[in-house]
Amino acid sequence: xxxxxxxxxxxxxxxxxxxxxxxxxxxxxxxxxxxxxxxxxxxxxxxxxxxxxxxxxxxxxxxxxxxxxxxxxxxxxxxxxxxxxxxxxxxxxxxxxxxxxxxxxxxxxxxxxxxxxxxxxxxxxxxxxxxxxxxxxxxxxxxx
Amino acid sequence: xxxxxxxxxxxxxxxxxxxxxxxxxxxxxxxxxxxxxxxxxxxxxxxxxxxxxxxxxxxxxxxxxxxxxxxxxxxxxxxxxxxxxxxxxxxxxxxxxxxxxxxxxxxxxxxxxxxxxxxxxxxxxxxxxxxxxxxxxxxxxxxxxxxxxxxxxxxxxxxxxxxxxxxxxxxxxxxxxxxxxxxxxxxxxxxxxxxxxxxxxxxxxxxxxxxxxxxxxxxxxxxxxxxxxxxxxxxxxxxxxxxxxxxxxxxxxxxxxxxxxxxxxxxxxxxxxxxxxxxxxxxxxxxxxxxxxxxxxxxxxxxxxxxxxxxxxxxxxxxxxxxxxxxxxxxxxxxxxxxxxxxxxxx
Numbered sequence: 001x002x003x004x005x006x007x008x009x010x011x012x013x014x015x016x017x018x019x020x021x022x023x024x025x026x027x028x029x030x031x032x033x034x035x036x037x038x039x040x041x042x043x044x045x046x047x048x049x050x051x052x053x054x055x056x057x058x059x060x061x062x063x064x065x066x067x068x069x070x071x072x073x074x075x076x077x078x079x080x081x082x083x084x085x086x087x088x089x090x091x092x093x094x095x096x097x098x099x100x101x102x103x104x105x106x107x108x109x110x111x112x113x114x115x116x117x118x119x120x121x122x123x124x125x126x127x128x129x130x131x132x133x134x135x136x137x138x139x140x141x142x143x144x
Numbered sequence: 145x146x147x148x149x150x151x152x153x154x155x156x157x158x159x160x161x162x163x164x165x166x167x168x169x170x171x172x173x174x175x176x177x178x179x180x181x182x183x184x185x186x187x188x189x190x191x192x193x194x195x196x197x198x199x200x201x202x203x204x205x206x207x208x209x210x211x212x213x214x215x216x217x218x219x220x221x222x223x224x225x226x227x228x229x230x231x232x233x234x235x236x237x238x239x240x241x242x243x244x245x246x247x248x249x250x251x252x253x254x255x256x257x258x259x260x261x262x263x264x265x266x267x268x269x270x271x272x273x274x275x276x277x278x279x280x281x282x283x284x285x286x287x288x289x290x291x292x293x294x295x296x297x298x299x300x301x302x303x304x305x306x307x308x309x310x311x312x313x314x315x316x317x318x319x320x321x322x323x324x325x326x327x328x329x330x331x332x333x334x335x336x337x338x339x340x341x342x343x344x345x346x347x348x349x350x351x352x353x354x355x356x357x358x359x360x361x362x363x364x365x366x367x368x369x370x371x372x373x374x375x376x377x378x379x380x381x382x383x384x385x386x387x388x389x390x391x392x393x394x395x396x397x398x399x400x401x402x403x404x405x406x407x408x409x410x411x412x413x414x415x416x417x418x419x420x421x422x423x424x425x426x427x428x429x430x431x432x433x434x435x436x437x438x439x440x441x442x443x444x445x446x447x448x449x450x451x452x453x454x455x456x457x458x459x460x461x462x463x464x465x466x467x468x469x470x471x472x473x474x475x476x477x478x479x480x481x482x483x484x485x486x487x488x489x490x491x
Contacts, residue, residue, distance in 0.1 A: 004457045004466045012457075012466045041467045048470060067337070099335045106340040107326070115344055116487075119480055122337045126477040137474055141481060143398075143405045144415070 006049055006056075013042045048133050055132035057088065060095055063125045067098045070121045074105060074114055158182065164249055165196060165208065169258075172244040175200050182208065192250055196258065207240070207259040210250035216452070217328050218360075219381040220310070222255040227309040228383040231357065236294045239377045264375040268365035269402040272411035280373045285413035287374040288367065288395070289421035296388045296426060298357035306357065313355030313385035318434075321386075321441055322347050328448050332455055338476035342444045345483050349437055353387035360384050362391050363400040364410040389431060392422060393438030398478045399446060399471075433486065440482045447475035 004012065021039060024030040052059075065079075072079040086094060106118060130137050166179040177200040185193040185207065192210040211221050220228070222245065229242040240260035249256045265271055272281070300307050307313075314320035322343050329339055359366075360382030368375040394400075395418065401411035409418035419430040454469020 004454055004469060008457070009466050009470075012461055012463050015461065016463045038463050041463050045463070045467050045470070096335065099337055102337045103335045103340045106337065106344050110344065112348075115341065118337065119341045119345070119483065122341055123477065123480045123484075126338060126473050126480065129473055130477055133470075134474060137477075138405060139477070141484065143481075144408050 006052065009045055009049060013045055016042050051135065052133045057091075059125075059129055059132060060091055062128060064091060064095045064098060066121050066125060067095070067102055070118055071098060071102055071105070073117065074110070161250065168246045168249055169198065169201070169244065172246075173201065177201055192254070192256075194250070195261075203261060205261045207261055208250065208256055209259055210256035211254035213251065213254075214456075215381075216449075217331070218324060218384070220383060222257045224309045225380050225383070226257055227306060228357070228380045231298055231303050231306055232295055232377075232380070235298050237291050237377060238374065239380070262368050262376045264368035264370040266365065266368045266378065268363070268400060268411070271364050271367065271369050272402045272404050272407075276371055277369055280369050280371055281412045283373055284367070284369060285409050285418050286421045288362075288377075288410070289418060290425045291374070291377055292359075292362065292388075292391055292422060293425035293427075295359060296356040296391070300355055300385060303357070310383070310385055316350060316352045317355060317386040317390065318346060318349070318351040318353070318437060318441065321390075321445070325441070325444055325448060328452070332448065332451050334448065334451050336447070336451075336472070336476065338473075338480055339444055339447060342440055342476075342479040342483065346437060346441055346444075351387070351434060351437065353389070353434070355385040356388050358384055358386035358388070358391050360386070360390070360394075362395055363397065364395075364402065364412070365400060367410075387434065387438070388426070388428070389434040389438045390441075392418060392430065393435045394442045396435070396439055397442040397446060399475065436482060436486050440479050440486070443475040443479035443482065447472045447479065450475065 016038060020035060024035055069079050102118065106115070110118065127139055130139060162179050162182045165182050166177060169175075169177040169179065177198055180197040180199065181195075183195050183197075185195050192212060194208040194210070196206045196208050197204065198206065209222065209225075212219075215221070226242050226245055229239060232239055233241060240262055242257045242259050244258045246256050248254065265274060265277060271277060271284075298306070300313050325339075326343055329336065329343075359377065359380065361379055362377065366377065366379045368378060395410050396408045396415050398405070398408075401407060404411035407413055408415035415435075419432065419435070422428075423430055450468050450470075450472040453465045454472075457465045457469065
């Protein structure tokens with residue numbers, strides 16, 4: 001999946017500041033509500049990236065452990081974690097592999113109880129991620 | 145480049161477009177139309193939207209809406225949109241009339257339509273919060289329910305011409321959308337466990353339903369609202385044969401509430417108010433559990449929509465495209481939360 005990653009997003013905000021915001025600071029005639037809205041989008045992106053920078057490693061490590069555990073449980077085996085601490089790129093690649101394997105298993109069809117187990121694990125990961133990166137997002141089960 | 149100056153190439157293209165629009169309107173209406181200007185309108189995230197100022201017609205301005213260079217999956221082109229708009233207006237739905245279709249007017253290979261201009265507020269976060277619209281908000285959901293009830297009187301049997309335009313109705317509209325979203329996830333190469341889990345849950349719930357003409361994108365943001373109330377329903381590019389619950393659910397999708405979380409119906413009213421108003425207007429009982437299922441699907445659809453915007457970032461490095469892709473986990477969380485609620489008991 002080609003969603004822009006952290007460095008790409010930082011470059012996007014830099015480009016906005018340099019190419020769009022700076023000219024409007026020099027010549028106020030170039031400023032308009034759309035530019036102000038994009039400045040708000042950029043600021044929100046930077047806040048999210050700042051929050052994520054401190055949490056990414058722990059989030060990904062927890063996701064990897066949790067999803068590997070679910071996959072192992074679907075197969076009726078113990079998780080075969082080797083205990084070694086992977087590098088950031090290894091951990092990220094391993095997480096992508098586990099996510100893909102889990103998607104394939106779900107797509108192929110699971111018993112209702114297994115689907116519920118996978119759902120709970122996936123929701124737990126989303127909850128942790130949103131709590132760290134989207135502090136304004138209401139995670140209470142009964143928001144309405 | 146200072147403010148107000150335009151590169152010469154751009155100016156020449158603008159003048160060429162103005163002249164083409166003028167020639168087309170003269171030929172289509174037989175009147176000595178003069179086009180004063182053709183200018184881009186904000187808000188056209190997908191279709192090309194332009195404002196056309198004219199003299200010599202019954203109104204001084206129109207919206208010119210052209211096929212997008214890269215349409216989103218599931219969207220219809222302007223020829224089919226014209227057929228949908230005419231059917232909706234014939235059923236009494238308040239939406240701007242579409243006229244004078246034109247091939248190759250804005251871009252080669254693209255069809256464009258002229259839409260009547262309507263005044264009012266369409267920006268969602270303003271519709272749910274503007275003090276000037278406080279009175280309108282008290283009756284907005286009742287008015288929207290009436291429009292939906294009118295729209296949903298259109299069926300494949302009542303409008304065979306639309307079957308030619310939109311294709312045959314699926315016997316199980318929810319299952320058809322699950323298949324479409326799986327295809328979209330595959331096209332995006334998106335290994336998203338939450339999306340797969342939600343689609344698997346939906347796929348296990350057969351939901352054959354009589355097809356009606358659904359708007360397909362009826363949400364706060366596609367409603368034009370004035371202090372007097374609802375002015376018009378806009379944007380028919382996702383119109384399709386579907387279950388009536390799809391439109392009711394899409395209006396309730398969390399992201400269209402613009403922070404008014406407890407006002408599930410578009411950020412302006414509780415969901416039960418929408419259901420009751422629709423039942424009163426349509427004379428049909430709303431299947432609450434079916435709406436819940438469609439709302440799960442709506443959140444998956446919007447999660448994948450966010451990822452699709454992110455995929456476009458590689459071609460067009462735009463700040464908003466980058467930001468929106470990052471919001472997919474919010475919709476994924478909401479889809480799973482709604483499944484939990486559904487599993488716990490009646491909606």
